[in-house]
Amino acid sequence: MADDAGRLIGKPAVRVDGKIKVTGVARYPSDEPVLHPAYAYLVTSAIAKGRVRGMNLDAARATPGVLDILNHQNVNGQVQPLLGPDGKATTTSMDGDRVWSDGQIVAVVLAETYEAAREAAYKVVVDYDVEKPSATFDSPGADAQRKVENDPKVGDAAAAFASAPVKIDERYSTPTQHHNPMELFATTCVWDGAKLTVYEATQNIYGLRGSVARQLSIDPSTVLTVSHYCGGGFGSKGPANPRTAWIALAAKRLRRPVKLVATRPQGFTTTTYRAETRHHVQLGATRDGKLTALVHEGWEVASRPSSYTVSGTQCTALVYACPNVTTAINVVHVDRSTAGYMRGPPTTPYMFALESAIDELAYALNMDPIELRRINDTQVDPILGMAFSSRSLMKCLDAAAARFGWSRRTPAPGSMREGDWLIGWGCAASTYPSNIGSATVRISLTPTGKATVQMAAHEIGTGAYTTVAVVAADRLGLQVDDITVQPGESDLPPVPRAGGSNNAASTCNVVAKACEEVRSRLAMAAAQANDSAFSGADPATLRLAGRALVGPGGRREPLAKALARVTGGTLEVHGESLPEGLPPTALADLYKGTDAILRGEQRKDVRAFAFGAHFVEVRIHRQTREIRTPRAVSAFAAGTIINPFTARSQLMGGAIWGLGSALHEATEIDLPTARLVNTNFADYMVPVNADVGQVDVILVPEVDTRVNPLGIKGIGEIGIVGMNAALANAVFHATGKRIRDLPIRIEKLL
Numbered sequence: 001m002a003d004d005a006g007r008l009i010g011k012p013a014v015r016v017d018g019k020i021k022v023t024g025v026a027r028y029p030s031d032e033p034v035l036h037p038a039y040a041y042l043v044t045s046a047i048a049k050g051r052v053r054g055m056n057l058d059a060a061r062a063t064p065g066v067l068d069i070l071n072h073q074n075v076n077g078q079v080q081p082l083l084g085p086d087g088k089a090t091t092t093s094m095d096g097d098r099v100w101s102d103g104q105i106v107a108v109v110l111a112e113t114y115e116a117a118r119e120a121a122y123k124v125v126v127d128y129d130v131e132k133p134s135a136t137f138d139s140p141g142a143d144a145q146r147k148v149e150n151d152p153k154v155g156d157a158a159a160a161f162a163s164a165p166v167k168i169d170e171r172y173s174t175p176t177q178h179h180n181p182m183e184l185f186a187t188t189c190v191w192d193g194a195k196l197t198v199y200e201a202t203q204n205i206y207g208l209r210g211s212v213a214r215q216l217s218i219d220p221s222t223v224l225t226v227s228h229y230c231g232g233g234f235g236s237k238g239p240a241n242p243r244t245a246w247i248a249l250a251a252k253r254l255r256r257p258v259k260l261v262a263t264r265p266q267g268f269t270t271t272t273y274r275a276e277t278r279h280h281v282q283l284g285a286t287r288d289g290k291l292t293a294l295v296h297e298g299w300e301v302a303s304r305p306s307s308y309t310v311s312g313t314q315c316t317a318l319v320y321a322c323p324n325v326t327t328a329i330n331v332v333h334v335d336r337s338t339a340g341y342m343r344g345p346p347t348t349p350y351m352f353a354l355e356s357a358i359d360e361l362a363y364a365l366n367m368d369p370i371e372l373r374r375i376n377d378t379q380v381d382p383i384l385g386m387a388f389s390s391r392s393l394m395k396c397l398d399a400a401a402a403r404f405g406w407s408r409r410t411p412a413p414g415s416m417r418e419g420d421w422l423i424g425w426g427c428a429a430s431t432y433p434s435n436i437g438s439a440t441v442r443i444s445l446t447p448t449g450k451a452t453v454q455m456a457a458h459e460i461g462t463g464a465y466t467t468v469a470v471v472a473a474d475r476l477g478l479q480v481d482d483i484t485v486q487p488g489e490s491d492l493p494p495v496p497r498a499g500g501s502n503n504a505a506s507t508c509n510v511v512a513k514a515c516e517e518v519r520s521r522l523a524m525a526a527a528q529a530n531d532s533a534f535s536g537a538d539p540a541t542l543r544l545a546g547r548a549l550v551g552p553g554g555r556r557e558p559l560a561k562a563l564a565r566v567t568g569g570t571l572e573v574h575g576e577s578l579p580e581g582l583p584p585t586a587l588a589d590l591y592k593g594t595d596a597i598l599r600g601e602q603r604k605d606v607r608a609f610a611f612g613a614h615f616v617e618v619r620i621h622r623q624t625r626e627i628r629t630p631r632a633v634s635a636f637a638a639g640t641i642i643n644p645f646t647a648r649s650q651l652m653g654g655a656i657w658g659l660g661s662a663l664h665e666a667t668e669i670d671l672p673t674a675r676l677v678n679t680n681f682a683d684y685m686v687p688v689n690a691d692v693g694q695v696d697v698i699l700v701p702e703v704d705t706r707v708n709p710l711g712i713k714g715i716g717e718i719g720i721v722g723m724n725a726a727l728a729n730a731v732f733h734a735t736g737k738r739i740r741d742l743p744i745r746i747e748k749l750l
């Protein structure tokens with residue numbers, strides 16, 4: 001058989017779980033059958049700030065089928081307060097009488113049926129002491145604080161800006177957006193004596209186990225969290241949420257399983273969200289387009305107790321060469337629930353500001369925006385002078401421009417028309433840090449050439465299990481079909497949360513490492529044996545391929561024979577990886593539910609980022625200002641692409657969300673009451689088929705030998721980043737109107 005090592009990574013592979021997903025066989029956590037469950041329904045606050053003075057539960061309790069009602073008066077002190085996305089204080093619920101935000105959980109009704117629980121929940125009468133809330137930026141009582149956290153800074157940006165011959169000095173803003181993955185937010189809890197099982201879709205199986213155990217003051221080893229599939233994450237199912245511990249407590253009180261499926265509106269107020277942001281960007285440049293000054297200051301909304309921010313200037317300061325950079329982040333505390341991360345958390349809002357400003361600068365210089373980016377491209381970061389592990393921004397811009405047909409663009413605003421339609425072509429750069437965490441895995445290999453990969457991995461729609469199977473098959477010399485991936489439970493070896501685009505890098509590298517141990521044990525034993533074709537050979541020259549141990553010159557020994565030398569049955573290997581740069585405690589912490597992610601902008605050796613570019617065409621009706629987006633071309637270079645088939649889908653999904661995020665999506669907040677208005681799918685706008693024309697994705701080849709052993713940069717989030725700016729830039733090209741406040745809706749163009 002041919003030597004086919006390395007034959008699977010980078011080749012398109014069909015999802016290993018595709019069939020069971022589309023046929024409805026895949027079991028999502030809320031599908032798990034449990035014996036004789038009670039059903040929970042949340043009562044959420046009708047005010048954004050104040051105190052729960054009391055509750056009249058009489059009518060609710062009288063509802064047939066009602067079993068119990070939890071509220072702060074009867075659960076007080078039994079559950080430790082939740083921690084926020086940063087592991088620090090966050091808004092609480094039922095921990096006391098305090099109401100921090102609209103739609104906070106104030107009671108949990110338990111009944112024999114979902115319908116009875118819902119009916120009773122509607123009959124709970126809550127008596128509030130209402131205080132005047134602050135809704136958002138500029139609201140009376142909003143408390144803005146400078147957040148100092150190693151802000152990128154070099155040179156003297158203020159002086160350089162003051163003396164720059166060409167300047168851009170503008171403010172940009174992005175709206176609140178709320179998580180709406182297809183799968184609703186659900187939790188089922190079952191106690192078996194002292195052992196608790198939590199069925200909950202999560203991006204962080206060990207993190208969920210750790211946080212529930214901490215909140216209930218029990219040992220994490222007594223908690224099993226199960227999440228085989230997750231119907232969309234995007235950051236919504238990463239942080240611990242306020243419902244899990246209450247459902248666990250409810251199940252304990254009732255001595256029976258409890259199921260909760262929060263409604264769509266409740267999802268808006270009981271999970272984290274993308275906070276609204278504001279930006280002040282100052283760019284100074286020479287007349288030939290060289291950046292001399294970059295100032296980027298951001299403001300982000302936060303809850304009263306939390307200072308969580310996404311702090312995207314850590315990234316925007318590194319995109320272009322510039323000798324003078326100053327950045328700052330401000331956190332603005334108001335009476336809202338704690339914000340968190342949503343796809344491309346730092347770069348989606350912050351790159352909107354930077355990439356809009358770059359386009360404005362291109363117009364001010366009368367220069368093509370791609371050429372402006374070329375002039376300021378860099379292979380080292382401008383702050384510390386450290387090299388990027390690899391960086392293919394210009395290749396992405398050039399590849400996408402060529403396919404898009406950018407050379408046919410006439411730059412003057414309003415200069416391209418077809419009948420009543422103004423045509424606008426815009427582009428923007430995209431970037432996302434390449435992150436990796438410590439991870440573990442157990443791999444077992446049978447003599448017949450079947451392997452099982454066990455890890456508490458997460459499948460949030462990305463094709464994560466397939467990616468792992470591809471790497472295992474590639475390195476063990478098997479086919480993808482020979483690999484069984486066993487994921488999704490907290491009694492399996494831990495991996496980091498599926499967030500921050502670290503998943504492929506973390507899981508694939510540890511799988512490759514464990515497979516290398518399998519190979520080296522078989523190779524060593526073969527080299528030392530008298531009955532092997534490889535007696536006396538250098539074990540380093542032997543590889544696993546085609547269900548055999550293969551050596552130089554095509555010599556081979558069947559897998560069964562090589563395996564029999566080291567084990568009487570199945571060979572099991574436990575692998576652990578600790579990427580250089582993480583503290584030595586990162587592995588032990590992972591088991592406890594605290595993952596440490598080595599972020600691309602925080603590494604001491606290289607700057608690790610993926611790059612990309614979006615090109616988009618808008619057509620805007622001359623009179624009605626209706627906006628159409630017939631086509632987009634996006635290109636990305638993100639190191640090794642394990643599976644181009646699922647990678648393309650992932651990036652396309654990001655581009656489409658970027659489009660919806662720029663043109664449609666925003667949560668409306670009623671300013672006097674600080675309540676969310678459009679908490680449903682009729683009023684919260686997301687793109688539909690008619691809104692999305694052709695979306696073309698180019699995977700630009702890139703080999704990165706420094707980012708991590710397999711050269712994986714991650715693609716989960718980068719697809720969305722920059723599309724908002726590309727659209728705003730296209731809208732300016734079509735109309736001459738610069739929209740600096742998202743979303744870009746018709747009324748802003750009239």
Ligand code: MOS
Pocket residue numbers: 203233234235236238341342343344345498499500501717
């Ligand atoms: Mo991603 S927003 O870190 O789930």
